[in-house]
Amino acid sequence: MTSIDxxxxxxxxxxxxxLDDLTVTIEPGRVxxxxxxxxxxxxxTMRVVLGLDRPTSGTALVGGRPYATLPDPLRHVGALLDASAAHPARTARDHLLTLALTHRIPAARVDRLLEETGLASAARRRVRTFSLGMRQRLGLAAALLGDPPVVLLDEPTNGLDPEGIVHLRNLTRRLADEGRTVxxxxxxxxxxxxxxDHLVVLGQGRLLADAPLDRFTASHASLEDAYFALTTPFADHAAPEGRRP
Structure with a gap:
């Protein structure tokens, strides 16, 4: 059982x-x-957790350790942050196989995930021919390649068709039910x-809410209503995401 602290x-x-003095724990066994x-x-936040950005201060640990110190990190944390991360000239299978070989993951795992994410019939196609939805599926397959206990997904439904969205919904539910941190x-x-199951809400880099879904929405007609009631004062003054020095 691995948390993000x-x-x-x-x-x-x-x-x-x-980010402004953010403190939160993402617990296993729930989405x-x-x-x-x-x-x-x-x-x-996700980039700092993954060691892609250095924090100005504070810590972000996975299972009590910085991501950069994890051996075979793909076996510990799977992440989908950018659907365009795969080399466009590689085939889908070659992209996953390269990741597998560098982390001592059997090739059979590659073929299983191509099947599971609906890409088996496109395994020999080059990534540059893929639609956004297919790239998202490939990114999800890469995130799950090491069978990690922690999975981070940034806007994973972008470009997915209704079938893909339902598949992602069922998959994330299953991962959490297996005790993983999603x-x-x-x-x-x-x-x-x-x-x-649970929500973490940020505004201007600060923690606005850390609560079970049902408690967060208890006094509102919907999640959307509860969200806007909380975040509207922060929406017009947000810092630009992804800005680099």
Whole structure:
């Protein structure tokens, strides 16, 4: 059972404070929906957890360790942050096989995930021919390649057709039911309402809510209503996500 533990996390880009003393724990065994206006700090948080950005102060640990110190990190954390990360000239299978070989993962796992994500018939096609939805499926397959206990997904439904969205919904539910830690950032309130057990909401880099879904929505007609009631004061003054020094 592996949690993500964030303590006093602050990240500045020049004068902009993308994260402001953020403290939260993402627990195993549930799907945590990660919400907030554009620029609230969601992607920055995930990048810091994955060691892609260094925090100005504070810590982000996976199973009590910084990501950079994890042996065979793909076996510990799976992440989908950018659907265009795969080399466009490689085939889908070659992309996954390269990742597998560098982490001592059997090739049979590659073929299983191509089947599971609906890409088996496109395994020999080059990634540059893929639609956005197919790239998302490939990114999801890469995230799950090492059978990790922690999965981070940033806007994973982008480009997916209805069948793909339902598959993703069922998959994330299964992963959580197996005891894994699942963190999903999304702007699709309907999907988060369907799959999430718990919500973490950011605004201007600060923690606005950390609560079970039912408690968060208890006094509102819907998740969307509860979300806007909480975040509207922060939406017009958000720091730009992804800004680099």
């Amino acid at each position: 964030i303590r006093g996390l602050t990240k500045r880009y020049g004068p902009v404070r993308a 945590t929906g990660f919400l907030g206006p554009n620029g609230a700090g969601k992607t920055t 963190l999903i950032s999304s702007h699709l309130m309907g999907e988060i309402a369907r799959v999430a």
